Amino acid sequence: MNIESTITLAGLQPALERLFEASASKIRKLDRRWNPKLGTPVFTRNGEYTTRGWTEWTQGFQFGSALYQYEATGEQEFLDLGRRGIREVMASHVSHVGVHDHGFNNVSTYGNLWRLIREGRASTAESDLGTCELALKVSGAIQAARWTRIANDGGFIYSFNGPHSLFVDTIRSLRSLALAHQLGHALMGEGDRRISLLERLVQHATATARYSVYYGEGRDVYDVAGRVVHEAIFNVNDGTFRCPSTQQGYSPFTTWTRGHAWAVLGFAELLEYVATLGDADLALVGGRPAVIALLERAARVTSDYYLEFTPSDGIPYWDTGAPGLAFLGDYRSRPADPFNPYEPVDSSAAAISAQGLLRLGRYLRGQGDSHGERYWQAGLTVVRTLLSEPYLSTDPNHEGLLLHVIYHRPNGWDYVPPGAKVPRGESAMWGDYHLRELAVMLWREARGAPYLTFFGP
Numbered sequence: 001m002n003i004e005s006t007i008t009l010a011g012l013q014p015a016l017e018r019l020f021e022a023s024a025s026k027i028r029k030l031d032r033r034w035n036p037k038l039g040t041p042v043f044t045r046n047g048e049y050t051t052r053g054w055t056e057w058t059q060g061f062q063f064g065s066a067l068y069q070y071e072a073t074g075e076q077e078f079l080d081l082g083r084r085g086i087r088e089v090m091a092s093h094v095s096h097v098g099v100h101d102h103g104f105n106n107v108s109t110y111g112n113l114w115r116l117i118r119e120g121r122a123s124t125a126e127s128d129l130g131t132c133e134l135a136l137k138v139s140g141a142i143q144a145a146r147w148t149r150i151a152n153d154g155g156f157i158y159s160f161n162g163p164h165s166l167f168v169d170t171i172r173s174l175r176s177l178a179l180a181h182q183l184g185h186a187l188m189g190e191g192d193r194r195i196s197l198l199e200r201l202v203q204h205a206t207a208t209a210r211y212s213v214y215y216g217e218g219r220d221v222y223d224v225a226g227r228v229v230h231e232a233i234f235n236v237n238d239g240t241f242r243c244p245s246t247q248q249g250y251s252p253f254t255t256w257t258r259g260h261a262w263a264v265l266g267f268a269e270l271l272e273y274v275a276t277l278g279d280a281d282l283a284l285v286g287g288r289p290a291v292i293a294l295l296e297r298a299a300r301v302t303s304d305y306y307l308e309f310t311p312s313d314g315i316p317y318w319d320t321g322a323p324g325l326a327f328l329g330d331y332r333s334r335p336a337d338p339f340n341p342y343e344p345v346d347s348s349a350a351a352i353s354a355q356g357l358l359r360l361g362r363y364l365r366g367q368g369d370s371h372g373e374r375y376w377q378a379g380l381t382v383v384r385t386l387l388s389e390p391y392l393s394t395d396p397n398h399e400g401l402l403l404h405v406i407y408h409r410p411n412g413w414d415y416v417p418p419g420a421k422v423p424r425g426e427s428a429m430w431g432d433y434h435l436r437e438l439a440v441m442l443w444r445e446a447r448g449a450p451y452l453t454f455f456g457p
Contacts, residue, residue: 002312004384005377020439023436026399026400027078040429063086065433066081070122118457140179154239181197187200202286208298229252250321267299362376405430
């Protein structure tokens with residue numbers, strides 16, 4: 001991609017304002033129309049949100065979006081909407097033992113409300129703060145209990161596919177473990193054994209960095225530095241790694257870009273979190289230098305891959321190995337084309353990755369590393385593209401905010417409009433949520449407000 005060095009936060013402010021103007025009406029529209037008995041809104045078909053049973057991993061994004069809208073605009077109705085959704089429908093997600101999605105559902109809701117209360121942005125009863133903290137403690141412990149042991153005394157939080165399956169997505173669910181640990185909680189096991197949530201966080205991050213991320217070291221003939229595999233498969237009898245796999249990508253030997261995006265953001269965000277921990281905490285999980293080196297290496301190599309293999313405007317196609325890309329020629333040298341007849345783009349991967357690039361850039365600048373500026377400007381370049389046509393939806397009849405998002409291309413779940421050959425023009429809960437999260441992060445930064453982190457002030 002082409003990194004624009006002249007983009008500034010001040011220059012993006014008018015576009016951010018337009019985003020929040022468009023966002024408000026879309027949140028209201030969905031809230032008025034959606035019947036919770038239908039399930040969770042997942043993605044749009046012809047501009048209208050629909051559900052799709054697989055796992056209920058997007059409900060937190062619905063109500064978390066309302067909380068971010070309140071944070072940006074101060075309009076009380078959005079705080080009330082978010083709080084109502086948390087109280088009425090989110091409890092089952094806190095105690096859900098069957099998924100790897102706690103960081104998506106519960107940190108986006110209970111976590112955001114907890115942060116707003118602690119920042120003094122949401123006046124509320126003391127019981128609400130206590131409810132959020134209890135929910136976050138339970139959520140982190142339940143997520144950590146979904147555990148597979150592997151060789152070398154390691155382990156990982158296994159996906160909904162079963163104990164053999166490590167998803168790269170789960171790197172961002174580690175936020176649930178981080179918050180529970182921050183609140184002084186631990187997972188209690190058999191015989192009242194106290195299991196450190198920080199230890200499991202580091203072990204899962206280590207497994208992801210080792211088995212989901214490639215470093216150009218000849219692991220297989222498709223080992224390109226920074227490539228990410230969606231799923232890693234293990235033999236649960238002896239804990240050995242068996243092979244790469246994928247659920248939503250084109251193949252185990254190509255890179256599904258939304259899975260890659262979770263790695264770009266997840267490792268960068270963990271770097272920020274680990275920086276807040278004391279040496280005594282980190283001494284129990286290998287020490288600060290080792291943990292930082294692991295996270296920083298993975299964050300850098302995945303970010304560099306994004307910069308190299310993404311089209312010039314910062315919007316990736318849904319998989320870097322998708323077969324139809326061969327018909328697009330030198331597609332990386334020009335802006336992505338969501339209207340091409342061969343392969344869809346995935347703007348949600350861009351929204352997620354942009355936040356990771358910005359966070360890594362800011363972190364490295366704080367360490368005095370000159371490379372930080374490159375990542376920061378790359379993030380701003382992606383943001384500028386996302387905040388303009390054809391990606392930002394300003395059509396009041398379309399319920400989505402971020403257009404040209406892909407959910408599950410291999411299964412054919414995404415809506416293909418009449419006359420088209422590939423899906424386009426639609427939105428998804430995670431895309432809308434992460435665009436709002438990205439915008440709030442920059443909104444706060446531009447105004448000199450405290451930097452946005454999931455772990456609060």
